[in-house]
Amino acid sequence: MGLVRENKEHLNKAGFGYTASIAFKDVGEKKRTSKYLSRDAIKGLLKDKQMIPCKVVVTATGYKAYYTKSLFIPIADVFSALSDYDSFR
Numbered sequence: 871m872g873l874v875r876e877n878k879e880h881l882n883k884a885g886f887g888y889t890a891s892i893a894f895k896d897v898g899e900k901k902r903t904s905k906y907l908s909r910d911a912i913k914g915l916l917k918d919k920q921m922i923p924c925k926v927v928v929t930a931t932g933y934k935a936y937y938t939k940s941l942f943i944p945i946a947d948v949f950s951a952l953s954d955y956d957s958f959r
Contacts, residue, residue, distance in 0.1 A: 892948075894911075894912050894915075896911075909952050912948070922942065922945065923940040925938050925941065926941065
């Protein structure tokens, strides 16, 4: 769950640039409850992966939700963000 935005600093470079604000949650059995995962839990789940798939959902009142094809977030970027967050604490 989260937001994906264009990275304005990347405009004049090759490839795509994005900023993703994502949250990892553990959803209860009947999807009635959820809780955010700790950084250690996230690292444990992702340690053997290279990328994780996600979809962007665009919604607007009066329109059906639009789901993108799968996008893949590099795990190295997730770990880098977790490390950056730890260094600010």
